[in-house]
Amino acid sequence: MARKFTPKVVTANHLLEGDVIYLTADDRWTRNLSEAEMIDDEAHADIRLLFAAAQQSVVVGPYLADVEAGANGPEPTHFREDFRRTGPSNYFHGKQAAKAEA
């Protein structure tokens, strides 16, 4: 039997701003992990990553990050992704601040 596939999101940094972004199901880039497309299938993940990698003038360094389903969409399974979607812990900067403003 095939190994169980850990769900993924496509994530990258924005070319101009440098901040963390995620690919949505309708081919947009969002700054909010909960809006990202959660991918349950390996072949589909590969296609989505290729789609992202082709957008050289929008994103830098796209890759697949592990996630799990949460009440509000995908949640990170590793602390690195948790920091990426939040911001640094020594100052209230980055996404956490942007969210507070919104």
Add this chain to the structure above:
Amino acid sequence: MYKYNEFDAAFLAERNRQFRAQVERRIDGSLTEDEFRPLRLMNGLYLQLHAYMLRVAIPYGTLSSDQMRQLALLAEKWDKGYGHFTTRQNIQYNWPKLPDVPDMLDALAEVGLHAIQTSGNCIRNVTADHFAGAAADELIDPRPVAELLRQWSTDHPEFQFMPRKFKIAITGSPNDRAVVAAHDIGLRAVQKNGEIGFEVLVGGGLGRTPMIGKVINPFVAKEDLLPYLEAIVSTWNMEGRRDNKYKARIKITVHEQGLDTFRAKVEERYAAVRDQFRGYDQKLLAEIEQYFAAPAYRDGDVAAYTTAYNADPVFRAWVDTNLTAHKRADHAIVTISIKAHGKTPGDASAEQMRLMAHLADKYAYGELRISHEQNVILPHVHKSDLPALHKALKAAGLGTANIGLVSDIIACPGMDYCALATARSIPIAQQIATRIDELKIEREVGELKIKISGCINACGHHHVGHIGILGLDRAGVENYQITLGGDHTETAAIGERAGPGFSYDQIVPAIERLITAYLELRTSAEERFIDAYRRVGPAPFKAALYPEAEEKANAA
């Protein structure tokens, strides 16, 4: 201080113009990221976890007050109002946006600063003793040689695509404050028969394979230094392993080939290149030296200082930790701690930078220095000005009296910013400093160097900390390994691993147990942590770190 001549200014303007065009081509899609990446790295621009990061060189740690004000301007205009001073005498901006970077570089060029070769496989910013030109114990001011090396290595056509990065550090004093033994090349000024030259160390480095540099030549005369360094770097450039980036640094080349073999190759190369240096470098050095003339020291009575020292315990505490002997008895070297308890080590706000620039103008002949220990230095202060200076610093949260103490921690950016990190380091430093402050035992503990890195690359120098902390990712959880007995001075040593790592919640209590154990076993207040460790060895410290293991052993 060194002043750019027309050539320097034109070179930098041209370089910035080129990079501006490269950024434009990246943005309009004519350059791919793979094409752009090496270009941006050569200009100090990284892409980190949450944003771009711009690393600006502070050559040999020396800044004028105008340069410091410009660093403040960058922080305010294009970043989030602060900058991070690093162990390599750089300043890092954590939040620039790509389209703004060319403007930032132009603003830096206005005051003779740049980000060239702060990354990439080239010769990096040359670091030096942060007390250079001021210290009572120094043989020579190493900065003219450092500036010569900067000019030689900048855009050196042979050394732009080397097997790996290359770091040079230099000290003019027998007391090594520049950690020269942990660099690819370390230079120590020495005197032989009345002549000044350099002891040359090679193959030091930290990272995943820490090594202490070895003496490749005990005495290279000043006029032979540049050709000798050219010979070392070009030998390694040919011999260094390009097949495996983990084996590419010169420390591995020297280790694999053996020092004697490597030295023989360097000598052979030296014989070939020596004649290409026809003395122009020495002429240039003589010109550079003029820029580093000592300021016109002012004379004056130091009674105000003595009075304040005797009357004010807060001032006295600060004097006792933050001052270093100046070569003139009526002056002092002042280290400004940018490590207030609980704050991020090495971070300074734009206001603090401006204040330090202002105080440098008022009290320190307009000069500042940045130390590899992530603090700011006023290298020449007349003692009678110290009380007023201290008052001004204290009012701005810059009066912390902790230099050399537990809370004077080196910490790399770690997982809070760095894309390579395996764990956080800044919050660990913040918590240790806060805890030691709560316990009110910092001064009692005395000199203790804690250094923290957020991954095996060792940017936080953990290997040479009396206590080193290395943050790792163990099965998706942050885990912190402790090393003990490291030494960053002229008696450099790599610390030894104490045992299994600690979780994020357990690392600060573990450090506290180490400190308590030290206080219990030291013979006197004069015996520093590192001395006690050398006397008794790791066993009592391990027992303090791992009490359960101790109990089990006793029960068995």
